[in-house]
Amino acid sequence: MTKVxxxxxxxxETLKKAVLELMAEKRFDGITIQDLSDRANVSRGTIYLHYMDKYDLLDKLIESHINELRERCEAAADMDFISGSLIWTEYFEHNYSFFSMMLASKGAPYFRNRFLDFLLEEFRDEVDVTKGKNQGLSEDLTVRFVATAYVGVVEWWFTNDKPIPHQTLAKQLGTLLERNCN
Structure with a gap:
């Protein structure tokens, strides 16, 4: 493995921090490479050494968080939904500035769709339509229902400045997942 x-x-990291700070001030489309350069105190050339453009920077930032959530999913594979949700909500709490920015009105509009696509992929293996309450339902519809609801609740939690502790969020989300995935 090559050492970076x-x-x-x-x-x-400085550029990722700069883009988040700028997004707190204005819409992503209004951010220029010069804005990033000034905020991060690096030359425009330095930015282009690392990223093709501001969209590439944002994509890499989003992908790093999605990959971390994916790794946490794999680590929680043998856990119940409440314990698995606690792992996620702790990550959300620890990375509050990123997720609140991405899910708030000034955030990147395509983050929500990327997050939803990730959840659709993750919940596909969790939903069982062959038995129980979901028997006979469309698997695609059920997975979309669960993933969309999850995104909506997480979005609500961030846009309302964490109205309940992340542990409570995890317990309630986990309970809802258990009811809807089995």
């Missing part, structure tokens, strides 16, 4: 230079990692 710490200076490269530091520059990339």
């Amino acid at each position: 230079d710490r200076r490269i990692l530091k520059t990339q």
Whole structure:
């Protein structure tokens, strides 16, 4: 495995932080490379050494969080829904600024769809339409219902500035998942 230079990692982290800070101030479409350059205190050329454009930077930032959630899903594979949800809500809590920015009105409009696509993929294996309450229902419809509801609740939690503790969110989401996936 190739070791990445710490200076490269530091520059990339600085640029990711800068884009989030700028998104707190204005819509993503209004952010320029010069804005990023000024905020991160790097040259425009440095930005282009690491990313093709601002969309590439945002895509990489989003993908890093989706990949982390995917790894947490794999780690929680043998857990019940409540314990698995706690792992996620702890991650949401720890990365509050990113998720609240992405799910708030000034956030990247395509993040919600990317997050939903990820959840559709993850919940596909969890929904069972061969027995129980979901027997005879369309698998696609049921998976979409569960994933969309999950996104909606997480979005509500962030846009309302965490009205309940993340542990309570995890317990209630886990309970709802158990009711709707089995």
